[in-house]
Amino acid sequence: MDRDARGETTEVDTFLDSTLESVDRAEELVVEAAKKVGIEEDDALSLGMAVRECAVNAVVHGNRYNLNKKVHLTIGRTTAQLVIRIADEGEGFELDELPDPLAEENLLRHSGRGIFIIRAFTDEFAVRRISPSGTEVTLMKNVAS
């Protein structure tokens, strides 16, 4: 398989509808890919949870269930990491503006834990705006060498 300029091979590259079924599908694809590269079952399921939260953000908050908008999922790997990118076509969000879900005053809030869970179950996490509109979230999980 070819490697791109980042030294990354692409295992999965797919566009998903903005539905909750796509959230399940994204989770399944990532858990499957994680196990395939030797990530232990427990860590693979945790990574799947992080992807689930990310996909929910893309479908619900980004694309707002708009079936004209897609969620772009890619799963790649380098020698050291599994690299998952999830992009939506929404208006984007500012990481710095998200409230801390662990703060005393936020503990009993109904929502706002998704990004925290993503960070907890990945080794690296990055967010960037994409053109013409949308957000791409990159999750990286270390692979045992």
Place this chain on the structure above:
Amino acid sequence: MSIKLTSRQVGDVTVVDAAGRITLGEGSSALRDMLRDMVAKGQKKILLNLSEVSYIDSSGIGELVSGFTTVTNQGGALKLLGLTKRVKDLLQITKLYTVFDVHDDEASAVRSFA
């Protein structure tokens, strides 16, 4: 599999046995509806048995928290029973493990409502 919820009465405590996944969509809304229905009926001692729940996402956690605050605000108590390791880990990293009264044994959990 989404979630299956059944309730039974043990003395004056309503035990809700949950099985499956509590995630955004059917799972979390089913739990929300059931807890709201119980509060509306005046059931204020609720023990949520999560021993057969393999998975909860942030939406499911949100429903647990909302259920907890709704029942508490009505003068009742919502307690948790039988957390799997994955669910326990999730409640710990979100600092909610100490917010909920969590039990491993049903009999002692029921007694704790007295």
